[in-house]
Amino acid sequence: MLTLRNLAVNYGAVPAIHDVSAEFEAGTVNFIVGPNGAGKSTLLLTIAGALRPRMGSISFRGKTISGMNPEDVASQGCSLVPEGRQVFSRLTINENLRLGSIAGRRKGGSSADTEEVLSLFPILRERYSQAAGTLSGGEQQQLSIARALLTRPELLLIDEPSLGLAPLVVDGVYEILRKLKNDSLTMIIVEQQATRVRNNGDTVTVVRDGHVAFSSKVSTISDYSELEKAYFGFS
Amino acid sequence: MKNNRFVSSIPGDTWLLPSALAIPLGVVAVGVQYFGPPTIAVTVTEIYIRLVAALAIYMFSSNTGIISYGHVAFMGIGAYASAWQTCCVMMKPITMHGLPAFLKTANFPVVPSAIAAGVLAAVVALVASLVIMRLNSIAAAIATFALLFIFQSVYGHWDSVTMGVSTMIGLPQYVTPVHVWIWVAIAILVAFILQNSSIGLMLRASRDEHTAARACGARILKYRVIAFTISAFFAGIAGVMLGHRIGTISVATFHLDLTFLLLAMVVVGGLRSLSGVVLGVIIVSVIMEVLRLFQGGVSIGGQIVSLPAGSVQIGIALVMILVLRFRPDGIAKGLEFDVKRWLGRSSDEVALRRSDSGSSAAE
Numbered sequence: 001m002l003t004l005r006n007l008a009v010n011y012g013a014v015p016a017i018h019d020v021s022a023e024f025e026a027g028t029v030n031f032i033v034g035p036n037g038a039g040k041s042t043l044l045l046t047i048a049g050a051l052r053p054r055m056g057s058i059s060f061r062g063k064t065i066s067g068m069n070p071e072d073v074a075s076q077g078c079s080l081v082p083e084g085r086q087v088f089s090r091l092t093i094n095e096n097l098r099l100g101s102i103a104g105r106r107k108g109g110s111s112a113d114t115e116e117v118l119s120l121f122p123i124l125r126e127r128y129s130q131a132a133g134t135l136s137g138g139e140q141q142q143l144s145i146a147r148a149l150l151t152r153p154e155l156l157l158i159d160e161p162s163l164g165l166a167p168l169v170v171d172g173v174y175e176i177l178r179k180l181k182n183d184s185l186t187m188i189i190v191e192q193q194a195t196r197v198r199n200n201g202d203t204v205t206v207v208r209d210g211h212v213a214f215s216s217k218v219s220t221i222s223d224y225s226e227l228e229k230a231y232f233g234f235s
Numbered sequence: 236m237k238n239n240r241f242v243s244s245i246p247g248d249t250w251l252l253p254s255a256l257a258i259p260l261g262v263v264a265v266g267v268q269y270f271g272p273p274t275i276a277v278t279v280t281e282i283y284i285r286l287v288a289a290l291a292i293y294m295f296s297s298n299t300g301i302i303s304y305g306h307v308a309f310m311g312i313g314a315y316a317s318a319w320q321t322c323c324v325m326m327k328p329i330t331m332h333g334l335p336a337f338l339k340t341a342n343f344p345v346v347p348s349a350i351a352a353g354v355l356a357a358v359v360a361l362v363a364s365l366v367i368m369r370l371n372s373i374a375a376a377i378a379t380f381a382l383l384f385i386f387q388s389v390y391g392h393w394d395s396v397t398m399g400v401s402t403m404i405g406l407p408q409y410v411t412p413v414h415v416w417i418w419v420a421i422a423i424l425v426a427f428i429l430q431n432s433s434i435g436l437m438l439r440a441s442r443d444e445h446t447a448a449r450a451c452g453a454r455i456l457k458y459r460v461i462a463f464t465i466s467a468f469f470a471g472i473a474g475v476m477l478g479h480r481i482g483t484i485s486v487a488t489f490h491l492d493l494t495f496l497l498l499a500m501v502v503v504g505g506l507r508s509l510s511g512v513v514l515g516v517i518i519v520s521v522i523m524e525v526l527r528l529f530q531g532g533v534s535i536g537g538q539i540v541s542l543p544a545g546s547v548q549i550g551i552a553l554v555m556i557l558v559l560r561f562r563p564d565g566i567a568k569g570l571e572f573d574v575k576r577w578l579g580r581s582s583d584e585v586a587l588r589r590s591d592s593g594s595s596a597a598e
Contacts, residue, residue, distance in 0.1 A: 050446050070449035079450065086447040088440045099440050102433045103452030151452060 001026040001186055002047070002078075002155060007056035007066075009039075009046050016042040017210045020056070024203070026154075027184040029177070033194045034207035035231065040190045041083055043207065044157050047188070048080035049073035060155065074103060079153035083160050083190075087140045087147070089133030093124050096132050096143055100150030117146050120176055138169035145176065156180070156187045162196070174200055194227060206230040251574040253427040256513050257420040260286075264416035276412055280480055282520040283415040286513065288473035288493075289500050290422040293512045294466035296501070298435050299459055300442035301372060304494055305363075305379030306470040308386035309356040311489030313471025314478035315390065315397055316352035321345055321479075323405040330403075333395025345409050349475040356471025361464045368459040371445075383494065391486045402485040410480040418476065422469050426509055429465065434458045499551050503558045505565020510572045515565065519551060526550045 002024040009017040017039040024030050034040050045051045047058055049070040058066040065073050074080070088096050101114055118125045121142045127135065132143055141161060148156055161177070162170040174196060177187065181200075189201075197204045197218060206214035206227060214230030221227065264283070267276045292306050319327075319334055320343040328339050343351075367378040390397045397403075429435045437453035449455060478484040496519075504515020532541035562568060 045446075048450055050450070070446065071452045071454050074450055074452040080447075082444075082447050082450065086444045088443050088447070090443055091436070091439060095436055095439075098433070098436060099448070099451045099453070102437070147451065 001061060002188070003059045004043075004047075005057045005059075007043070007046065007058065008054045009042055009051055010054045011042070015054075015210060017046070017207075020207070020210075020212055022205055022212065022215065024155075024186065024188060026186050028186060028202040029181050029200055030186075030188045031194070031197045031201040031204045032188060032190045032207055033192065033197065033204060033231065034213075036192065038207045039210040040192075040207050041159055044080070044159050044188065044190050047073075048078065048157055050080070074151060077152070077154040079148040079151045079156055081144050081148045081156065081158040081161070084163060087132040087135070087143050089131065091132060092129050093132050093135070093143060094128040096147050097124070097128070097150055100147035103151040113150055113152065117149050120149075120179060121146050137165050138172060141165065141169075141173055142176065145173075149180070154186060156185055158187060158189045160190055160192065162191060162193075170196075194224075194231065198224075208233055252509065252571055253423050255572055255574040256509065257423050260419055260513075261413075261416050264412040268412045277480075278520075278524055279412045280410060280415055280476075282516065283412065283419050284410075284473055284476045284480060285497065285500065285520060286516045287415065287418050287422050287476065288470055289497050289504075289512050289516045290419070290426050291466045291469035291473060292497060292501055293506065293509070294422075294426045294429055294469065295462050297506050297508075297512075298430055298438040298442070298462050301375045301379075301459075302498070303379045303463075303466075304376060304498070305382035305386075306466065307489050307494045307497065308383045309360060309467040309470035310474030310477065310493070311386055311390060311484075311486060312356045312359055313349075313352040313474035314484045314489070315403075316355045316471070317345075317348050317475040318403055318406050318478055318484055319396075320348035320351065321407055322403065326405070330398055331396055333393070345407060345479065349472060349479075352475045353468040353471035356474070357464045357468040360467030361460065364460045364463040368456055368463060383490070387486055387490060397486065400486060402483050404483045406478050406482045406484065408479060408482045410476050415476050415480075418469075418472055422472075423509065423513075425465065425469070429462065430509070434461055438462060496551070499555050503554060503566060505562075505567040505569055507564060507569030508567050508571050511565045511567030511569065514567055518566065519554065522550055522554060523547055 004020055004022045007017060007020045008015065020043060032040050032043065042051060046053055047065075049065065049068050049072065053066050056066070057064055060073075060076055060078055063076065065076055065078065068076075070080075088099070091099075097114060097117070101111075104113055123139055124143055124146060127139075132140065135143060145156075145158070145161075158177075161173050165173070177189070178200065181187065191197075194204065194206075201218045203215070203217050204221070204227065205212055208230065213233070214227055216227075260283070263279060267279045271279075288306065288310060291309070292303055295306075296302050319331070319338045320341050323330075324340060324342050327334060327341075331339070363382055367375055367382070370378055391400050393399065430439070437448060437451070438455070438458050440451065441448035441453055441455045445455070474489065477488070500515040500519045501512055502515070503519050504513065505511030526542065526547045529540065529542045530544060530546050532539050534540075558566065
């Protein structure tokens, strides 16, 4: 579904990612893990069109999307849930969701989608005329995911869904992600820790110092020490 | 239709807000035009003209978060365009011999001319915005400022068409309080529809989180161009009204003084709500008129009290400093009037629709 070929991305003159190739299949949950500053978020932002690759290509369902604007990537069906729960804090929850559904309607969505999404996130229905900034961290994360879902994505890019959230709240977020997996939505989840990989992921890719240090199907990993080594850079 | 509750942002009730803003202003307009003294009618007309101009700035700046210093240029463009169509048939072939033939002897009806003038301002804005709106925040604001100077330079030197820096006299003085009020009401309605439309929503989202908005599929450049063009139309109309109120125009009218006066009004009221802009224009105008009265000298108990020249400007500056110190989000604090509560109904949605949740740091 999504293929990265020899991708290299710079922040100015500083290389953040060099020579990353990867393949993500439809209907799978794919984790990208790695230490702070490894280039995970950069990779995700590049797929979403927010950063331009210096070299290499990204193809989504056979179509090259590298170099496209974020809005065009979104209209291709590739939706980003940005790091740090970027909800539009001054807009109401209703307006936040409308933003997603406007994009979704271009792809044949309807108001029934909003109902369906709200049934996944009952807390949002209760507060839909409240400013999004008044929600708690976990609720904002839910809103952020709900908004992305309303764009009717085929691929959901989720940047650190557990960042700054209490473990119990993170459990709730992953509960929702599992439901989405059951609806066979393809996901790429960036996380700093690999703790959620075993129970939630189909594949895992360890990114370290801007390149792929380890990559495997979760089902074939018998010994996690190899992943750990890749993560910490022992060899 | 139950589902629509969650996606539609203009449920029937919220139309209360534009009505609540426009109708009292209309009552005042009718009152002063038919029953009030002429001096008050003139003051109200001038306040309403500023209100149309301030609403034009609001349409663009509140949605995009980009302050526009260039809207007064569109007022000028509108005023001149209307003058070319309606003014001084005898003089035009001599003083403005560079005008195209159909305008040189033209004496078109005033209302269609006003609309055509607004459209010209909008077209200029459309072309300019294709360049300017690619910039962000401060850079975009400075580019709108540059637009004002380009206007000044072009209209100030285009002698054969604008009479250069000379004053053009003899515009038909048809503007009454009720006439301007109609434009005020239209501007309030358009501003309201724009901010609640998907275009306004996406622009407001991009104001806070640019990347996230684009990831939602928001085509920011396109929407900014649309908002700028619509707002320039209303700035053009305000310029037309101004010209036809006084009956004379010159490029000097449409420069820094008016720009900063309008921005002061918008800042005092608060750029984040429609109610704020209306309040700001009225409050600053009233303070201005009172100070102007005292500047001219007022007899109190046989004693003539008069303030020194320049008191008006100092007064406005003081008000602005006080507001920025104590109510940085403006007098309305970014909230709208709670119309439902006034009507004795439960208030939930209207009042705090666009409430700031203490996160204004995102600016």
